Amino acid sequence: MVDVIKTVFIAFPKGFYTTLKHLFMKPVTIQYPRVKKPMAPRYRGLHYLEIYEDGTERCVCCGLCAAACPADAIYMEGAEKEKSERYAKIYEINLLRCIFCGFCEEACPEEAIFLGHEYEFSNDNRDSFIFTKEQMLTNRPVKEKPFKRIIRRVRRIF
């Protein structure tokens, strides 16, 4: 009997008050396709290839990213320009295999490959998930992210 009275006169009003309180709060919903939540600075999304200011590619096709990749998702084929500069003729990442660990980013000695903040890359056929060099170059975010600067600074120290 005491339990019943406790439930009806203490627990019930408490519960009803809780829901009523939420009625007057601002909803936390994010209107996703229209409004996007900024990702955390260290979020690892879709890859992109960095270039120098004059527009030439940073990647020299050394293969360290492919070697560091635990999922074996990176395939690259090198070639040489006339001044015996190496560049990646083919640079592909299989996004279905990629686990977005960021090891490629860490392994790269030229600071060429980075994982960006893009997370909308679902598709309906498997072939579209082979991510080519051209796509990675266009995907390049215009603004520099602070964590990249930190990485660069750390690299310079070592």
Next chain:
Amino acid sequence: MLTFAIISALKVTVVIIAVLTGCAYATWLERKLVGRFQHRIGPNMAGPFGLLQPIADGIKLIFKEDIVPDNAERITYALAPIVMFIPALLSYAVVPFGDQVTLFGYRIDMVISDLNIGILFIFAVTSLGVYGIVMAGWSSGSKYSLLGGIRSSAQMLSYEVAYGLSIICVLVIAGTLSLKELVAQQEHFLDWFIFRQPVGFVLYAICAVAETNRAPFDLAEAESELVAGYHTEYSSLRFAMFFIGEYANMIAVSSVATTIFLGGWHGPFLPPVVWFSIKVFFFMSVYIWLRATLPRLRYDQLMNFGWKVLFPLALLNVMVTALVFRF
């Protein structure tokens, strides 16, 4: 005679349109309010504040594929949603929406038909909804639907008893069955039956929630055990009929509660119909608030609560009321 027929037809048309629109927007209200209770926004894409959402839903439901299971008992299967829907509409026939108005020289009562047995009529037609549930469950040709139908009907029958008894107290005080008379007796704020009969009101509210198969008594839709209860096999517009029926029932129950306990259309300043709508809206909001707060009861808890708590309480209430008001 002819004018009477025309006026009645007009009143019926207006009420039916109002009720159907009300049902559509009750779904909107429910989604919006439950959303806010759960810290979400709710529908907001179709039109301003998502106000066109019911229309979009209606169009979607009309164009969905209508599946009839092979094992279904065709005629009963087709009839069940209608049997569910019609009683909910019928109960509006006796609910007074407002005072008399004079229109083009005619004095029009704002009630379709002022039966002198109004409450009995409401009891009679609302209890018919159980047939719809049993028919739907049985004719679907699915064991889950059958079980769901039986469960729901058992629940509705159990709560029907306390539901009836909770109103009888009011009738004992008022001494009339006509809803118009009842409203007339609640002209002053303190005369409202909610103050003279608070226990009756609480009992009525609880039973009304159970009667309309709403949370926390929505065992018909115990999706974890029964998929969706009696309407598992229904799709498209037939399902929509059940849906509208449920909401029409909700509004009907709210209207009856307003009429019997909350003083009907009485209220200061605003016109009677507006007051009536405000009170119905308030009751509906409380319904939705209940749904957002309370968890679903287990079936044995539900039955225990109905028979061992509500029924004795209602009986006791009737007894006390009768003793106080007759001696």
